[in-house]
Amino acid sequence: MTQYLLSVIHREGEEMPPLEEMQPVIDAVDRFNEKLQAEGAWVFAGGLHPIESATTVDGRGAEPIVTDGPFSESKEWLGGFWVIEAADLDAALAWATEGSRACAAKVEVRPFQSE
Amino acid sequence: MSDDGAARWSSSIEQVYRAEYGRVVASLVRRFGDIDLAEEAAGEALLAAVEKWPTDGIPPNPGGWLTVTAGNRAIDRIRRESRRADKHQQALMIDDTDPRDPTGPVSDDRLRLIFTCCHPALAPEARVALTLKLLGGLGVGEIAAAFLVPETTMAQRLTRAKRKIREARIPYRVPGPDDLARRLDGVLAVVYLVFNEGYLASSGDAPVREELTGEAIRLGRVLRELLPDDPEVAGLLALMLLTEARRAARFAGGELVPLHEQDRGGWDRTLIAEGHALVRECLARNRPGHYQLMAAVNAVHTSAPAAADTDWGQIATLYAQLQAVAPSPVVALNRAVAIAELDGPEVALAEVDRIAEGSPGLAAYHALHATRADLLRRLGRSAEARAAYDKAIETTGNDAERAYLARRRASLAPPGGPATG
Numbered sequence: 001m002t003q004y005l006l007s008v009i010h011r012e013g014e015e016m017p018p019l020e021e022m023q024p025v026i027d028a029v030d031r032f033n034e035k036l037q038a039e040g041a042w043v044f045a046g047g048l049h050p051i052e053s054a055t056t057v058d059g060r061g062a063e064p065i066v067t068d069g070p071f072s073e074s075k076e077w078l079g080g081f082w083v084i085e086a087a088d089l090d091a092a093l094a095w096a097t098e099g100s101r102a103c104a105a106k107v108e109v110r111p112f113q114s115e
Numbered sequence: 116m117s118d119d120g121a122a123r124w125s126s127s128i129e130q131v132y133r134a135e136y137g138r139v140v141a142s143l144v145r146r147f148g149d150i151d152l153a154e155e156a157a158g159e160a161l162l163a164a165v166e167k168w169p170t171d172g173i174p175p176n177p178g179g180w181l182t183v184t185a186g187n188r189a190i191d192r193i194r195r196e197s198r199r200a201d202k203h204q205q206a207l208m209i210d211d212t213d214p215r216d217p218t219g220p221v222s223d224d225r226l227r228l229i230f231t232c233c234h235p236a237l238a239p240e241a242r243v244a245l246t247l248k249l250l251g252g253l254g255v256g257e258i259a260a261a262f263l264v265p266e267t268t269m270a271q272r273l274t275r276a277k278r279k280i281r282e283a284r285i286p287y288r289v290p291g292p293d294d295l296a297r298r299l300d301g302v303l304a305v306v307y308l309v310f311n312e313g314y315l316a317s318s319g320d321a322p323v324r325e326e327l328t329g330e331a332i333r334l335g336r337v338l339r340e341l342l343p344d345d346p347e348v349a350g351l352l353a354l355m356l357l358t359e360a361r362r363a364a365r366f367a368g369g370e371l372v373p374l375h376e377q378d379r380g381g382w383d384r385t386l387i388a389e390g391h392a393l394v395r396e397c398l399a400r401n402r403p404g405h406y407q408l409m410a411a412v413n414a415v416h417t418s419a420p421a422a423a424d425t426d427w428g429q430i431a432t433l434y435a436q437l438q439a440v441a442p443s444p445v446v447a448l449n450r451a452v453a454i455a456e457l458d459g460p461e462v463a464l465a466e467v468d469r470i471a472e473g474s475p476g477l478a479a480y481h482a483l484h485a486t487r488a489d490l491l492r493r494l495g496r497s498a499e500a501r502a503a504y505d506k507a508i509e510t511t512g513n514d515a516e517r518a519y520l521a522r523r524r525a526s527l528a529p530p531g532g533p534a535t536g
Contacts, residue, residue, distance in 0.1 A: 002284050087284075087286075088284040088285070088286040088288075089234075089236055089283045089284050089285045089286065090285075090286050090288070090290070090294075093236070109283075110283075111282050111283045111284065113282075
């Protein structure tokens with residue numbers, strides 16, 4: 001089994017709709033999470049606050065430098081993620097397809113390095 | 116042994132090796148789960164063959180011999196390299212739940228490997244290169260030369276693709292029934308891309324690169340052997356055979372010869388007969404698809420003893436069906452060419468202009484301009500035809516086609532007055 005990171009990609013201009021419109025998406029993601037757990041593919045997952053909440057820290061120098069905002073100016077950023085366990089890429093892509101449908105956003109699939 | 120004898124041996128071993136390479140590598144990949152190891156072991160088996168076969172003779176089942184030898188070499192290598200040992204012995208133990216006689220029919224290993232090589236998670240150019248390397252047994256240098264990129268670029272492309280297969284765990288598996296049709300489409304697209312790159316080379320000096328058309332047909336035959344019941348697999352093979360059959364007649368003196376001017380005596384009748392038989396089989400199945408319909412169009416052309424005997428009505432119908440199955444402005448353009456024969460150039464030109472208006476992307480497509488040029492020429496609109504030939508010449512990358520278009524342009528009435536003489 002390999003662990004995969006499924007990143008939910010948010011695009012600039014895709015602002016959060018009001019809660020009543022979000023409810024079907026939230027329900028679909030809940031159902032997807034339950035399915036991941038029931039089939040033993042679930043490792044961890046989380047949704048992130050909007051990109052404006054990001055703070056970047058550079059601790060490589062003598063003094064840490066703290067800046068407001070994301071690490072790169074980009075029109076797309078991470079909105080949330082799942083960490084799943086799957087037998088191979090085809091299985092991971094099948095989960096990603098379902099996840100993308102549930103959260104109504106593009107999903108990037110990347111394998112974790114095995115230890 | 117004389118030098119001549121050694122050379123003869125080396126070329127017949129090379130031939131056997133090339134024919135069996137995909138089989139050998141596919142079986143080792145299944146067994147060891149490691150493409151690099153499989154390729155290295157197959158290379159060592161070739162060296163062993165070069166050493167043994169000239170004295171012992173070519174074994175009755177050379178593919179089996181190469182597979183067993185390569186398998187042994189792979190195990191030796193695993194034992195030698197302790198770094199790899201744990202991982203591979205584990206892989207061996209896991210895979211032993213699916214034992215298979217390595218000398219027996221291992222054809223479905225090749226099928227698994229084709230689906231790996233053509234996986235949608237790989238970049239399209241990497242799919243083509245991997246397929247030629249692992250199933251066609253072509254060297255990195257040959258593939259690089261065929262696609263006109265430096266060898267180091269091609270080597271990097273292959274290395275990156277193999278690393279992704281390993282790291283992301285792209286499986287060696289024939290997809291399940293839910294995905295099979297879609298994924299098989301991807302495989303057929305790769306094979307057809309290889310064929311087309313060879314048939315109408317988009318750039319470079321050679322008008323046709325036979326090593327690519329030949330390899331695509333060989334892969335098409337392998338797919339046909341592995342998936343005998345799939346009509347699109349049969350359709351693609353038929354399409355390639357019927358196209359290849361006309362290859363020798365397509366060029367004369369470095370110039371492209373269009374279908375209606377070709378010397379039909381120069382067509383390869385054996386390939387045509389094989390292609391026609393496949394098309395008939397497809398018709399009997401009655402599950403039409405993109406490749407089958409294109410093959411059928413080619414079957415109509417190759418059935419006509421002379422260009423004037425072409426059944427244009429049937430060709431227009433087939434293109435209309437193709438437009439329903441796989442709509443594209445290129446298909447619409449081809450249908451318009453048939454319309455020109457049925458209803459005249461004026462009706463066809465109106466159709467072509469309507470298609471071009473609806474698909475601005477076609478402006479960079481040389482066949483649009485070549486078709487317009489021909490229709491305008493037939494309508495006696497020489498100045499417009501000349502402009503269209505100019506555009507066609509500008510947008511084609513193929514020297515032989517450029518030569519043909521230039522000749523047609525030169526045959527137009529000179530600008531500023533009617534033709535004389």
